[in-house]
Amino acid sequence: MNLIPARVRSVMDRLEAMDAADRDDGTPQVKRLRQIRPEVGELLMTLALAIDAKSIVEIGASGGYSSMFLGLAARRTGGRVTTFEVDADKVAMASRSHADAGMSDVIELRHEDGVAGLASHRDGSVDLVFLDAEKDLYERMLEDAIRVLRPRGLLIADNLISHATELAGFRERALADPRLSGLVVPIGRGELVAVRL
Numbered sequence: 001m002n003l004i005p006a007r008v009r010s011v012m013d014r015l016e017a018m019d020a021a022d023r024d025d026g027t028p029q030v031k032r033l034r035q036i037r038p039e040v041g042e043l044l045m046t047l048a049l050a051i052d053a054k055s056i057v058e059i060g061a062s063g064g065y066s067s068m069f070l071g072l073a074a075r076r077t078g079g080r081v082t083t084f085e086v087d088a089d090k091v092a093m094a095s096r097s098h099a100d101a102g103m104s105d106v107i108e109l110r111h112e113d114g115v116a117g118l119a120s121h122r123d124g125s126v127d128l129v130f131l132d133a134e135k136d137l138y139e140r141m142l143e144d145a146i147r148v149l150r151p152r153g154l155l156i157a158d159n160l161i162s163h164a165t166e167l168a169g170f171r172e173r174a175l176a177d178p179r180l181s182g183l184v185v186p187i188g189r190g191e192l193v194a195v196r197l
Contacts, residue, residue: 003045003072011101012038015065031089033063036132036158040188041069044130047154047193053127054079057148059114059141060133061085064094064107070130071098071107079127081107084114115141121148131157138170146179149196155180161190 004012015035022032036044048056048070054077056070061083070081085091091111098104110117114133118141126148131138138157145155155174160167161184174180174194182194 008068008072008101008103011097012065012068015063015097035062035065037188040158040191041066043187043191044156045069045073048073048128049076051127051152051154052077055126056081056128057118057121057126058083058130059118061094061109062090064097066130066132067107068101068103071103074106082110083107084110084112084117086113118148119144123147124150126150126153128154135159135163135166138167139173142170142173146177146196151196153196155194157192159189160184160192161186
């Protein structure tokens, strides 16, 4: 069953085309959308639905693509997505994407530092944390990500295969932490999926 309405799909198609063009036309990496692959979005939505996620935190909104998949799940669970982005241009683009898709009612976009935003959540108050920010921040966010997750909540992190060297320390710490049980799923650019024990 396709859970993506035509209005949302239209915005996703636009962002996919922009992301592909960014990768082909020499756009500097810092300015690229660098968004997840469509199959990773489907995975995020499916996992959020599977755990009935109502409180979802995303670090790294970019153009708003991944938060729409999470938002579609949140709409069905009666939940909400809080997504953090520091780049003003990307915040503007994500805000426009969410509005165009009719998703602003379930996605709260914050123009804030994601590390501090994640740290501001209470212990055990979040059902799903998705990390897709600058890779040097992942290790700094790990402890707070674990702390804010409820038991059986999910930590998902992007780029574990495509940025294997940069994320080796994060991967090792996450997979060795006794409060988590997880693995790296070879989908998209490699997703760490871990459940909070």
